[in-house]
Amino acid sequence: MKHQNISHFRDIHLHAATVQQWSQDYSQLSAGSSESSLMQLSTEHCHMFLEQINQRVVQNGVAPRERMCFAVPINVPGSVRMQGRDVDDSSLFFLNGGEEFMFHMPTGMQLLSVTFERETFEQALAQTPSAKEIGVLLRQPVIRVSHKRFAAARRRLLSMFSQAMTSEAPGGVWEPALEQAMLDELLQLMIDPACDKQQRSPSSTRSFIVEKCHRLVAAQMLSAPSVIDLCERLQVSRRTLQNSFHAVAETTPLKYLRSVRLNGVRRTLMTTRAAQLSIGDAAAQWGFYHLSHFAAEYFELFAELPSQTTRAAIPG
Template sequence: MNQSIHRFQDIHAHAVSVQEWNQTYSQITAGSLESSLMQLTSARCHVFREQINQRVVQHGEAPKGRVCFAVPLAIPGAIRMQGREADYSSIFFLRGGEEFMFHMPTGMDMLAITFEREFFEAALGDTASASEIQTLLRQPVIKVPPPRLAECRQRLLTMFSEALVNEELGNTQARERELEQAMLDELLVLMTDPACDRRQRSGSSTHSFIVEKCHRLAMSETINVPSVIELCQRLQVSRRTVQNSFRLVAETTPLNYLRSVRLNGVRRTLMSTPASELSIGDAASRWGFFHLSHFAAEYQELFGVLPSQTKRAEEARAYAA
């Protein structure tokens, strides 16, 4: 079993360090970022705990051939998973290969567990309530009884923490399989609790749809960036509706959110290309920033550093070496 503990001051370095996941993270709130990522990886399971001190939106694809659960450990603000509102009595579920968008509030603390699909399906098939669990798993956000979730959360966290700090626990295949099975059993038992509503249905909200549609447009039309008014016209909704949607879903304004998403795009571009191949000005223009002095000020306000202080690809490789 492989164990790792890392701390980051950049959300993009954090995102690419999450094993198996194809995703991007965008920092929405301004200020220096502090995050931690703790991971356990075995043959049939990957568990990680991430804590991030800024509001972040995650967008990507769940690992193929896996089923993915997430258990919030702390939710200090508005949170949306696949357009559904969630709270402290929720767990999240994604199937392998499924595209997702997750709005993570400032100070979020979460434990995520992915299982090999065949391992999960075999265990599910041995469960008396398999059909009821399958019904629940049609939802990306599953509401479960708070007292039972609190117990499950504590046991999962204890198992994870003990395995993370005690290398001897992961030295044998038998111990590794025991840990995989124990974590899976906790989640299956949680979803078979008699107090769990089997008929729950939570559709994506209109507010979430608007934010996610605007997010995708900002990512796809990076040079000719649509204004907020143009977005309202395309979506055929009022400016007030758009403003309310961003306030409820992301706790910010449309202008700030979309600018932040594009600034994150510039940062990823800078970090993935050598300075000799792409200038800061060219990277900024790819994301619709053409006034470099304004761009530099906005970049520094969001990330706490100037574009020129961002580690480029060759610098990052030299630093790692």
């Protein structure tokens, strides 16, 4: 049976928590009020969503288990990294169910995600003449395909998604055809002779540095490492660190890592009640001990004071 909804948000954490089946956090990196849209459609064997966010965001989490997860960038308006790989406007994203991921999404990017039950996808794959080659290709999180074919497939996928979202016919009538059409479009992209079946896209050193720093700061909440500490831990120069963050996230290490911690405070506030945890204690959990400085930095990033953040809006 079809389940669909269209949501608009003024907070990326509520947006992230509303995406069905996905266990993930979004962290806002660019400054200003957040505005985003999320359209979701679930059928018997597939879940699809179309999202767009007006801020630069880093997404990290775990892909839904027992699923095969694809995503199609609708536009690529800035620097994009998926699992440390550079992305262009003819790249298909892929994650295996249960796989950890980190995705750097630029301001204004629109993304269509299509996730199949593993059994459904593997049955369809087994019927293609290039099943073994595609299996090898699916070891890559970023698959570069024919630019011309990708543009056409993107239009068709968007059209099918939009029609399904607005259809008033009973889901049982068209759901199997939609699922099969989505599968066919994605498989055809990878079967196409113009798609290199042996391609390898290693993670860049710069992306590795940024992701390692992100995880270290998130893990060491109370005593966040400084930029100098991170340089020593990763055995890289300050210039290398600076260049890495500029290339991957279009910002400085200091701003990026402070934003990750500020987003951590915001998630904490939104999953607790004021009677449970004060703003000061929530800030201290993420290494902010000077409340006036913290409030100013929080306001600069989110365009609201910590006291204006809605408490316990997300299930803890």
